[in-house]
Amino acid sequence: MTAGAVVAALLAPAAPHARPAGRDSPATATARPAGQRIPRLTDRDGRTLTLRGWNVEDKAHRGDQALTAVTERDFRDLRAKGFDFARLLVFWDDLEPRPGRYSQEYLRRIGRVLDWAARYDVRVVIDMHQDVFGPAFGHRGVPAWATRTDSLPFTAHPDDWFAEYFEPAVQRAFTHLYEDADLRRAQARAWQVLAARFARHPAVLGYDLINEPMGEVRGDEDLATAARRIERDQLTPMYNRLADAVRSADPHAWLFVEPTPIVGEGVPTGLGRIDDPKVVYAPHFYNTAMEAGADYDPAAGWIPAYEAAVTRYPKEYGVPVVVGEWGPLNSGLPNMNRFYREAMASLGRYSSGWAGYVWCRGGGYCALDDTGALRPNKELTAEPYAEAVAGTVRSASYDAARGVYRLTYTAARRGSRTTELSLPPGRWRISVGGRATVRREAAGRARVLAAAGGRISVTVTRG
Numbered sequence: 001m002t003a004g005a006v007v008a009a010l011l012a013p014a015a016p017h018a019r020p021a022g023r024d025s026p027a028t029a030t031a032r033p034a035g036q037r038i039p040r041l042t043d044r045d046g047r048t049l050t051l052r053g054w055n056v057e058d059k060a061h062r063g064d065q066a067l068t069a070v071t072e073r074d075f076r077d078l079r080a081k082g083f084d085f086a087r088l089l090v091f092w093d094d095l096e097p098r099p100g101r102y103s104q105e106y107l108r109r110i111g112r113v114l115d116w117a118a119r120y121d122v123r124v125v126i127d128m129h130q131d132v133f134g135p136a137f138g139h140r141g142v143p144a145w146a147t148r149t150d151s152l153p154f155t156a157h158p159d160d161w162f163a164e165y166f167e168p169a170v171q172r173a174f175t176h177l178y179e180d181a182d183l184r185r186a187q188a189r190a191w192q193v194l195a196a197r198f199a200r201h202p203a204v205l206g207y208d209l210i211n212e213p214m215g216e217v218r219g220d221e222d223l224a225t226a227a228r229r230i231e232r233d234q235l236t237p238m239y240n241r242l243a244d245a246v247r248s249a250d251p252h253a254w255l256f257v258e259p260t261p262i263v264g265e266g267v268p269t270g271l272g273r274i275d276d277p278k279v280v281y282a283p284h285f286y287n288t289a290m291e292a293g294a295d296y297d298p299a300a301g302w303i304p305a306y307e308a309a310v311t312r313y314p315k316e317y318g319v320p321v322v323v324g325e326w327g328p329l330n331s332g333l334p335n336m337n338r339f340y341r342e343a344m345a346s347l348g349r350y351s352s353g354w355a356g357y358v359w360c361r362g363g364g365y366c367a368l369d370d371t372g373a374l375r376p377n378k379e380l381t382a383e384p385y386a387e388a389v390a391g392t393v394r395s396a397s398y399d400a401a402r403g404v405y406r407l408t409y410t411a412a413r414r415g416s417r418t419t420e421l422s423l424p425p426g427r428w429r430i431s432v433g434g435r436a437t438v439r440r441e442a443a444g445r446a447r448v449l450a451a452a453g454g455r456i457s458v459t460v461t462r463g
Contacts, residue, residue, distance in 0.1 A: 051353025
């Protein structure tokens with residue numbers, strides 16, 4: 001059975017399944033009214049952050065060649081196109097190829113990538129990534145030495161890799177990871193090693209504790225019921241364990257926690273409280289049909305259903321939202337212009353930012369074509385925005401048809417007075433109202449310096 005068939009038997013509509021395992025793989029204004037219940041992400045100076053960026057990865061190389069496909073140009077180009085954020089994929093199997101032996105060369109390579117990000121002022125979340133658990137099943141993630149299957153069967157699905165998550169051996173491997181005491185300790189220790197190495201790195205904003213976690217579906221469960229149980233009974237305690245591990249080495253970074261991918265079909269998460277003051281809810285934003293290459297169907301109501309589902313958890317627990325992955329397989333289909341406009345509007349209503357999938361050149365999910373230009377309709381992700389606001393945001397909106405971005409905020413009374421604006425390529429005029437001055441900088445950036453406590457307005461106009 002394909003993944004679509006497997007999932008359809010458990011949940012309708014189905015869960016996402018078509019992302020490749022390798023790298024090659026109108027204007028609706030958005031506004032943030034005062035008093036909304038989902039808090040905003042902040043930096044160490046207390047400024048309100050907006051993250052706009054992409055996943056940066058090298059799934060093709062490992063060992064001595066790990067991360068060689070990631071280059072300084074990736075970060076230079078990210079910033080040049082107006083993006084300030086990267087979700088950097090790292091792999092436990094490269095970090096700890098043998099139990100208790102951590103690769104210093106891999107840590108050095110991660111550090112080099114982070115240095116490039118810092119050079120171009122790109123904030124980074126380090127994502128401990130897994131696809132179909134790890135190398136024991138032909139993918140990347142949890143080391144083979146930490147994979148226990150109880151000799152259950154596994155059949156590869158080369159044409160539909162997400163179907164492999166439903167293989168008995170893969171599901172049992174997740175159960176052992178969550179429940180075996182020695183594997184719990186090993187996973188926590190791996191995070192201690194990462195956090196201790198990069199706690200003071202200027203590019204590091206936070207850590208995504210595990211990518212798209214899954215688990216074992218019981219015979220009497222549909223997929224939505226299984227997902228909520230796994231999230232409640234296994235992921236929540238795991239995240240609390242890993243939070244403790246990270247905090248032993250890094251007291252300041254944000255901790256990004258993901259639900260299972262089933263949330264992508266409008267199923268609210270069963271995650272419980274993570275006992276840490278700096279938690280970010282980090283769901284992914286994928287649609288089954290679009291993952292398989294189909295066009296966007298505006299009549300299906302997917303975006304409103306997804307938004308309703310993913311906003312429940314952050315409202316209940318008072319945590320910010322950053323969408324860790326999103327984007328269709330084929331962005332050039334007839335309805336994709338509408339999809340990007342509606343998706344950007346939705347993301348702007350509730351999230352502190354997002355990372356598209358994926359920053360590479362080529363076809364499929366790649367953000368860029370072979371010339372380095374954003375691929376069709378992906379240019380709609382490049383908008384003016386305030387990446388850091390020194391104060392309380394009252395409203396922020398972008399009218400893509402008119403090319404006008406507006407921001408109003410009350411300037412902070414203490415701490416930083418500097419608000420940073422990011423502008424995509426092109427000509428932009430900036431005007432400010434209130435007791436503030438604006439300074440243009442190179443590479444599509446500007447800073448607004450405001451008097452303490454003042455009501456400030458900023459307007460950025462194309463042309």
